[in-house]
Amino acid sequence: MLSEFDLIKQYFTRGARPDASGRTVLGVGDDCALLAPTPGMQLAVSSDMLVEGRHFLAGADPFDLGHKSLAVNLSDLAAMGAAPLGFTLALALPGAEPAWLDGFSRGLFALADFHACELVGGDTTKGPLNICITIFGELAPGTALRRDAARLADDIWISGTLGDARLALAACLDEMTLSDADRRQAAPRLHAPTPRVALGRLLAEGRLAHAALDISDGLVGDIKHILAASKVGAVLDLDALPAGPALARQPRDLRRRFTAAGGDDYELCFTAPAAKRDAILAAGARAGTPVTRVGRIEAEPGLRFIDADGAPLSLNLHGWDHFA
Numbered sequence: 224m225l226s227e228f229d230l231i232k233q234y235f236t237r238g239a240r241p242d243a244s245g246r247t248v249l250g251v252g253d254d255c256a257l258l259a260p261t262p263g264m265q266l267a268v269s270s271d272m273l274v275e276g277r278h279f280l281a282g283a284d285p286f287d288l289g290h291k292s293l294a295v296n297l298s299d300l301a302a303m304g305a306a307p308l309g310f311t312l313a314l315a316l317p318g319a320e321p322a323w324l325d326g327f328s329r330g331l332f333a334l335a336d337f338h339a340c341e342l343v344g345g346d347t348t349k350g351p352l353n354i355c356i357t358i359f360g361e362l363a364p365g366t367a368l369r370r371d372a373a374r375l376a377d378d379i380w381i382s383g384t385l386g387d388a389r390l391a392l393a394a395c396l397d398e399m400t401l402s403d404a405d406r407r408q409a410a411p412r413l414h415a416p417t418p419r420v421a422l423g424r425l426l427a428e429g430r431l432a433h434a435a436l437d438i439s440d441g442l443v444g445d446i447k448h449i450l451a452a453s454k455v456g457a458v459l460d461l462d463a464l465p466a467g468p469a470l471a472r473q474p475r476d477l478r479r480r481f482t483a484a485g486g487d488d489y490e491l492c493f494t495a496p497a498a499k500r501d502a503i504l505a506a507g508a509r510a511g512t513p514v515t516r517v518g519r520i521e522a523e524p525g526l527r528f529i530d531a532d533g534a535p536l537s538l539n540l541h542g543w544d545h546f547a
Contacts, residue, residue, distance in 0.1 A: 225319040227347050234328040235312065235342060246308055247341050256343035258308055264361040267305035271295045275352035280395060285323045287414040288354070289330025295439065296358035297338060297418035298489040302437040304368045304427020305360030307340035307420065313357075315350035338420060366427045368435035368493060373453035377433055377494035379518035380503060382419045385442060386478065387412040387467025389485025401469070409469040416489035422510040423491060431502050435493035441484040446492055447526060459483070459518040461538075462531035479538070483528075494520055 225233070246259055260266055273292055275281055293310065300307055312331075335342060340358070391413035394401045401409070419437075426432040434449050442464070450457055462475075464482035471478065495503055500516070507514035528536040 225321070230319050230324065230347055234324045235345070237332070237342075247343055256309065256311070258343065258359060260308065260361045263364070265364050265367070266308075267300055267303050267360040267362055267367070268357065269296055269299035270355065270357040271299065272353065272355040274354075284414065285326030286330035289327040289332075290334050290415045292354045292356055293331055293334050293340075293358075294416050294418045295489060296356045297334070297340070297420055298416070298437040298439070300358060300360040301418050301420045301423035302368060302435050302491055303360070303362065304366055304423045304435070305362040306424060307338045308359045308361055309341040309343040310335070310356050310358040312342060312345035313353075313355040314345065314347045315353040316347065317349070317352060338418075362424075362427060366430065368423065368427050368432055369452075370434055370436055370449050371452035373434040373449050373455055373494040373520050374496070375455060375520055375522055376497065377520040378497055378500065378516050379446070379457060379459065379520065380432075380491075380493050380495060381438075381442070381465060381515050381517050382422055382491040382493075382507070382512050383417070383488075384412075384465045384467040384470075384513075385438070385483075385488050385490060386464075386470040386481035386485045388416065388487035388489075389413075389481040390467070390470045390473070392487065393481075405469040405472065409467065412467055413487055416487070418489060419491050419510070419512055422507060422512045422514070425506040425510055426491075426493060426495075426503070429502065429506060431499045431506060432493040432495040435491055438488040438490045438492050439486065441486040442482070442488070442492060443484050443526060444486075449492070449494065450524075450526060453520075456521045456523045456525045456527070457518055458521060458527045458529055460531065460533075461528050461536060463515065463517045465513070465515045465517075483538075 273279055279288060387409040391409035393399045394406050434453060436445055436448060438445050461479045461483055466478050466482050470481055503514055528538055530536055
């Protein structure tokens with residue numbers, strides 16, 4: 224049986240990475256990690272917890288789970304326009320199973336290496352499966368994409384596509400039947416989301432967007448955080464919301480519901496002035512991420528829905544609530 228320190232040494236301790244650029248002065252193995260952010264930059268810090276049975280299904284593939292655990296934190300950095308620096312991992316495990324630890328650590332480090340983001344410390348203990356990551360990033364002062372910065376007449380944009388993660392979850396929970404092709408196409412959006420770090424950095428560094436957040440609990444629930452913080456309202460064109468390829472083949476009512484309120488998308492929702500439309504499309508192309516205009520910021524409080532013809536829609540849509 225692996226001890227706690229054997230587990231850390233075997234699966235989560237690595238030598239200095241060639242692309243670390245000296246940002247990690249001291250990593251795994253001491254009481255604290257030491258980071259050296261670029262002089263003059265601000266730190267961006269975020270934590271996310273994933274609990275078995277609440278955030279992922281029992282028996283989830285460990286490689287995918289390692290990827291997703293870090294991806295949801297990288298998505299928070301993307302929403303602020305920050306560049307990743309490093310992260311810590313706190314891990315509660317029912318038991319030290321080598322096959323699970325091997326898959327989890329490989330999935331975790333594959334994504335970490337892609338974003339040059341080092342594991343710099345953390346903790347392990349025995350208990351119900353629980354994964355908590357705290358991530359550190361940096362960005363230039365005054366460039367952060369804050370939730371309280373939306374302005375009247377801003378366009379509302381979405382990166383990538385929405386709804387396929389919720390479609391995959393519905394299939395996993397036997398809420399609906401999907402073809403094998405649709406299930407295979409939708410599953411990666413649920414189990415291995417893509418954090419839009421490159422796009423977020425371009426939006427911030429180019430001062431293209433005003434406000435932003437990542438979509439984790441469903442667009443209609445998450446965008447209300449921007450509206451509340453910025454003291455504005457908004458109108459969304461539900462038929463403009465970019466459905467994932469598997470969801471795009473489903474009936475219209477299901478497309479509207481899952482794109483607007485599905486959750487687990489980890490795409491960016493951001494607001495920007497109309498004058499920046501061409502620059503935003505160019506940033507999306509440069510980042511390899513499609514972007515779609517889906518609405519506008521208005522003075523009237525609240526969130527309103529319209530269809531492709533501009534007609535009002537009366538729909539009762541809510542985002543995910545962990546305590547509901």
